[in-house]
Amino acid sequence: MSKDDVPSDLWTDEQAASYDATDERFSPDLLEATTDFLAELAGSGPALEFAIGTGRVAVPLEARGVAVQGIEYSEPMARVLRDKTDRIPVIVGDMATTRVDGEFSLVYLVYNTIGNLYTQNAQVECFRNAARHLIPGGRFVVEVGVPPLRSLPPGQIAVPFEVAEAHVGLDTFDPVTQRAVSHHYIRQQDGTYLYRPHNYRYVWPSELDLMAQLAGLELEGRYADWDRTPFTADSTSHISVWRLDTDGPQSL
Known part of the structure; x- marks a missing residue:
């Protein structure tokens, strides 16, 4: 898959300028729970955020001592992040094919952004790209809603x-x-x-698990929220964690 084949909406200057308007995504309690979860998985290693946006999660995660880098499809969104801090390197590109230097103990995607890739093939490539960036034993985390x-x-x-x-x-x-x-x-x-x-593509938990398997990742845990509430048939979203096989990515 080439970068030209990746289907995704491209956020504009207007959308980037208004993205940080106050809503529940920016509540201190939610960001604390989110960064608690991600910092624990990152440990002493660096983290890479796919679709980093304006740094809603990356900025407070970096403030906790985690070295964070990002990939962002929209130059206007990346520009807002760069205006906030120069401590978080961000590369403009798509999360299915773009590579950054280094290896990471954690790669993560939050707030339904896996759906920004709106073909199944692009989502599969996103999992493979995450695996390429992970150290053996590293984790890939996805937060996404359950299709209603x-x-x-x-x-x-x-x-x-x-x-x-x-x-x-x-x-x-x-x-x-x-x-x-x-x-x-x-x-x-x-x-x-x-x-x-x-535009987006909705995806089922079992489908994500198969994408992970194709990339050499194994499901480690699935929760209803960042506080690790058990995931049930009534859950409207999930936080899923896959671990890279210690032998590294498979069939890439």
Whole structure:
């Protein structure tokens, strides 16, 4: 797979400028739980974040003493991160094919960004790319939602995820391709609405495990949240941890 074959939305200057607007993703409690989890797995080794964005997780993780690097597809998002700190190297490129120098004890992807690659082949290559960067015994962590298809009545293709005065959001799903679109309608000060779609590919936990197996990774743990709450059939998201075989990546 070449970089030109990687399908993914490219975030703009406008989106990058507004990404750090306060919401639940930036709550101190959530970031503390997230960085606790990741710092424990990184240990004394360095970490690599795929789709590092503006550094929501990387900045507080680096502040805890973990050496962090990043790969980011959007130059505007990377620029916001570079404006925040010069201690976190970031390379602009896609997370399925881009390589950085060095080996890492931890590679991680947070907040559904595995879906930013919206073909199965690209997601498989993402797992292989993670394995290429890991030391033997290193971990790959993915945070992603469980597809909410049980919420779809027969014949319906959309599920609302937020209906509020300032924002209406709904997801539409194609069960054949597993392609989906998040439709965001954002209220402006003049009363009009800005429409902002986001393409992604939803993926099942068992499918991720097969992708991991193809890359020489073995499931080590799966949790409902960063506090390691047990994952159940009712969980709406999961944090999954795969460990690289001590013999290194397979069949790459």
